[in-house]
Structure formats: C-alpha cells, structure tokens
Amino acid sequence: MTEKSSIAEIYRVQSGYRRFDQRYNMTRQSLWNPPFVELRKAQQANLQRLLRQDLQGYTLLDSAFNRGATANLRNARFEINRPNHLGNTWQPLGEPVSKRRWTAEASEASRVVEKVARLYNADEVGFCKLDRRWVYSRYYDEESKKSLPIMFSDEPGYEQYSEPTQLEDGTQVIPKEMAHVVVLLFEMDDEGIGTAPTLTQMATTNVAYSKISFTTVMVAEFLRGLGYNAIPSANCTALSIPLAIEAGLGQLGRHAKLINPKYGPRCRISKVITDLPLKYGEPIDFGVTEFCSSCKRCAEACPAQAIPYGERNLTPVNECNSGGFQAWHLDHKKCYQHWSKVGTNCGICIAACPYNMGPGKYYEPDSEIFWKKKM
Numbered sequence: 001m002t003e004k005s006s007i008a009e010i011y012r013v014q015s016g017y018r019r020f021d022q023r024y025n026m027t028r029q030s031l032w033n034p035p036f037v038e039l040r041k042a043q044q045a046n047l048q049r050l051l052r053q054d055l056q057g058y059t060l061l062d063s064a065f066n067r068g069a070t071a072n073l074r075n076a077r078f079e080i081n082r083p084n085h086l087g088n089t090w091q092p093l094g095e096p097v098s099k100r101r102w103t104a105e106a107s108e109a110s111r112v113v114e115k116v117a118r119l120y121n122a123d124e125v126g127f128c129k130l131d132r133r134w135v136y137s138r139y140y141d142e143e144s145k146k147s148l149p150i151m152f153s154d155e156p157g158y159e160q161y162s163e164p165t166q167l168e169d170g171t172q173v174i175p176k177e178m179a180h181v182v183v184l185l186f187e188m189d190d191e192g193i194g195t196a197p198t199l200t201q202m203a204t205t206n207v208a209y210s211k212i213s214f215t216t217v218m219v220a221e222f223l224r225g226l227g228y229n230a231i232p233s234a235n236c237t238a239l240s241i242p243l244a245i246e247a248g249l250g251q252l253g254r255h256a257k258l259i260n261p262k263y264g265p266r267c268r269i270s271k272v273i274t275d276l277p278l279k280y281g282e283p284i285d286f287g288v289t290e291f292c293s294s295c296k297r298c299a300e301a302c303p304a305q306a307i308p309y310g311e312r313n314l315t316p317v318n319e320c321n322s323g324g325f326q327a328w329h330l331d332h333k334k335c336y337q338h339w340s341k342v343g344t345n346c347g348i349c350i351a352a353c354p355y356n357m358g359p360g361k362y363y364e365p366d367s368e369i370f371w372k373k374k375m
Contacts, residue, residue, distance in 0.1 A: 007131070007246045007283050014314065017324035019137035020239065023147040024319045026332040027081055027235075028140045039340040047199070047343025057198025058343075061371060066203035069210060078213035080234035083139050083150075084172060087217055090164040090231050092224045101227030106279040113182055113219070113278065120218045121211055123267070124185035124260065126247025127278040130178065134242040141170055150237070152176050164231050177275040178229055182219060183240075183247040186211045188266040190356065195370050196347035197338075205345060208268040209234070216270040223274050231273040239322070240269035248281030251288035255298040255307050255349035256330040259288050264355030288355070292328070301352035306334035 007013065022028055030040035050058040072078070078087030104112070114125040138147040148170040153161045161173045192204030212234050220230035231237060241258045244250055250260040250267075257265040261284075289312075299307040308317075308328050316323035320332035339346055350356060 007242055010245070010283055010285065010289075011252070012314070012326040013133065014324040017133055019133060019135060020322035021138045021147055022081075022136040022236070023138060023140045025081070025140075025235075026320050026336050029320070030336070031140065031142060032145055036336065039336050042340040043343055045343075046341060050343050051199070057195055057200050062199040062203065066199055066206060069203040069206035072210040073206070073213050076213050076217075078217070078234075080209055080212070081140075081236050082142065083231075083233065083236035084164075084166050087213055088232055088234065088236060090166070090172075093217075093221055097224045098227060106277045109276055110279040113223070113276070116222050117182065117184055117215065117219050120215045120222075121186075122184040122215050122219075123187045124249055124262070126183040126185075126244065126249040126281045128181050128183060128243055128246035128248075128280050130181050130238075130273055131242070131246060134246075135174070135238040136236075139172065139236065144170060146170065148172070150174065164229055174231065174273065175229060175275065178231065178273050180274050180276060180278045180280075181243050181247070182223075182272040182274065182278070183244050183249060184212070184215060184219065184270045184272070185244065185249055185260060185263070185267045186215070186270070187263045188268065188350075190266060191370050191373065193266050193347055193356065194351050196351040197342040197344055199344055200370055201347045201351070202344040205268070205347065212268060212270040216272060220272045220274075223272065223276055226276065228274050228276040232270070233273065234270045237273070238271065240271060243271055244269050245283055246281075248284050251283075251285065252327055253288055253298070253353065253355070254292040254295065254328045255302075255353060256328060257350060257353075259353070259355050261286055265350045265353050266356055291354075295354065297354060298349040298352050301348050302338075303348065304331075304334040304338035306331040306338070307349060 029036040051063055076087040079085055082088060084090040110127050117125045136150055138149050141148050150172045151158050152174050153159055154176040158173050162175050165173045186208040188208045189204050193201055195201045216232040220232035223230040244258050250258045253259045259265050260267050296309055299309050312326045312328055314326055317329045317331045321329045
C-alpha cells in the first residue's frame with residue numbers, strides 16, 4: 001500500500017475548482033426542482049405499491065426493519081442533509097461549556113478522539129485538515145427554500161465570529177480556527193446490502209445513518225466538553241468523500257462511492273469539524289483506480305446506466321456533479337429516476353462491487369435468504 005501526499009495529486013483537482021452548492025445535490029433538488037419533486041413523489045408511491053404487493057424485499061418484515069432502522073433518526077429529528085438543525089446543531093447541547101480547554105499534543109488528541117469515537121460506535125476514524133474546497137459554497141434552507149451562503153471568519157465582514165454561527169439572514173459562518181476534521185465511517189451489513197435494490201437494503205443503509213445520528217453528535221459534544229467548537233455533519237456542510245480520502249480512509253471508485261480497504265463501498269460517512277488540533281492521516285493508494293479502470297462491474301449492473309464505462313475525466317455530467325477533479329462522474333439524474341421506480345435508494349452498484357465482499361464473493365439479491373440466515 002503506497003501513500004500519496006494529497007488528494008489534489010491523486011485526483012488532479014484543478015486550481016480553479018469552485019465549491020459546490022448543496023442546492024444541486026440530487027436529494028436537495030427533490031425539494032425544489034419540479035422534475036425531481038415528481039420523482040420523489042413517484043419513489044414514495046412506488047414503495048407503497050410494492051409493499052401492498054408483499055414482494056420479496058418489500059414485505060411487512062422488511063417494512064418493520066426499516067421502521068426500526070429509522071427510529072433514532074426520527075426520535076432525534078436528525079436530518080442528515082440539514083446543517084445546524086436540531087440533532088445536527090452547531091451549538092453545545094444543554095448546559096454551557098466550561099471555559100477551560102483540555103490541552104494535548106496533536107498526536108495524543110487524535111489518539112483520544114479515535115478511542116472515544118470507537119466507543120461511541122464508529123467503525124473507522126480518520127483525521128484531516130479542513131480543505132475549504134470541500135465545504136459547500138451554499139446550503140439549501142428548507143424553510144425559506146433558498147440557497148444560503150457558508151462563509152469563514154477570515155472573509156471580509158465576518159471577522160468577529162469565534163464560534164460557529166448562523167446569522168439572521170441565514171448565512172452560516174465557520175470560524176477560521178476550525179481547520180481540523182474528524183472523519184467517521186460506519187459499516188453497512190454485507191448481506192443486507194446484497195439484497196439491493198429492495199427495502200431490506202435501504203433499511204440496512206438507514207441503520208448506518210441512525211448510528212451516524214447519535215455517534216456524530218456524541219463526538220461533537222465530547223469535543224465541546226473539552227472546550228472546543230464542533231460542527232457535526234452527515235451529508236451537510238461539506239462533501240464527505242473527499243474528506244474521508246484526505247484522512248486516509250479509502251479511495252474513490254467508478255461508482256462514485258468511497259472504497260475502504262476493510263469495508264469496500266459498504267460504509268457511510270460523517271464528520272465533525274473542530275478547532276482542536278489533530279494529527280492528520282494521509283491519502284492512501286491500494287490500487288482502486290487501476291482496478292476500477294478495468295472492472296466495470298458496477299456499470300454493467302446499474303439498471304439506469306448511470307455509471308460511466310469510459311476513463312476518468314474532469315467534466316461533470318450535469319449540474320448534480322461537482323467538476324474540476326478527475327473522476328468517474330455519476331449521472332445522478334438517471335440514478336434518481338431508478339430510485340423512483342424501485343421506491344428505495346437502490347444500492348445495486350454497492351452490492352455489485354467486488355470490494356464489497358472481497359475477492360471472488362458476490363451476492364445475488366435475495367432478501368428471503370437474508371431473513372433465513374442466522375447472524
């Protein structure tokens with residue numbers, strides 16, 4: 001396993017790269033863009049239709065599994081795409097934080113934070129510098145239905161903010177000192193993912209997101225307890241995959257998913273941005289790019305043909321992509337169209353990936369087997 005100096009070197013990030021506006025994220029467009037709104041309605045309607053038909057992977061058992069999987073998300077009102085909202089708050093929970101600050105060398109701080117994060121149920125933990133290129137330029141506010149800016153305190157007009165803040169006009173401000181990131185990975189069950197694109201698979205995804213909803217908040221609150229600022233983030237505030245790559249937790253696959261050496265693409269990512277100095281990891285190269293260049297199994301398995309067969313390039317497919325770096329760019333519009341048909345978040349590309357189960361292993365989608373096998 002060889003190491004690279006930075007993500008910019010591996011993926012040829014262009015000097016003119018512009019931060020991505022969260023408004024154009026596929027799931028955010030389903031809140032404001034009419035074609036995506038209709039696809040979301042179709043997705044929900046088709047899920048109910050498939051449940052009424054009691055098809056394999058859409059049975060009462062699968063529905064109950066998903067209900068339980070999302071219970072903590074609903075109870076904590078943790079919306080994975082909304083920054084600084086309820087469970088994803090940028091502010092300390094409960095009583096005021098002590099003015100005292102715990103001090104330690106960056107290496108010791110990283111060791112302690114990793115141990116705590118694992119005790120809080122994270123499966124992998126990494127650390128990196130906050131590269132502002134991966135922070136959204138704007139976030140989509142569901143209440144005002146506007147795209148609002150994310151700024152830093154060393155930008156003109158925002159110098160007075162020393163804590164993460166949301167202004168009255170909705171502008172969010174990240175203090176310049178919050179230059180460090182704790183990146184957290186959460187494994188998704190291999191057999192559950194293997195039932196893609198069924199509700200069983202989506203429930204498996206939601207189990208990981210429920211873990212994210214409490215682990216990420218706990219890590220953030222731990223950092224606040226040490227006297228530091230913390231911004232917990234699932235799919236909001238910043239792009240997760242580049243930060244995970246920067247922290248040394250994996251590489252980008254043809255299917256536009258992070259591939260981790262241990263879990264393959266069967267992982268979900270969250271992160272906590274903080275001003276606690278940490279010892280960073282480094283991007284790794286364990287052959288994913290070369291393997292994906294010749295494999296193409298995910299592209300062949302994708303019913304929507306949303307995954308490209310060709311070589312990596314710098315050009316986004318449409319406004320749903322962030323261009324300016326060399327990668328296989330997924331056609332998110334085709335992807336979401338298929339989600340609307342199957343009523344779930346699909347997951348076929350993850351199930352088809354050889355890194356999912358290791359060499360020579362591959363699951364045919366069969367939720368009946370999933371429920372009959374013992375743990």
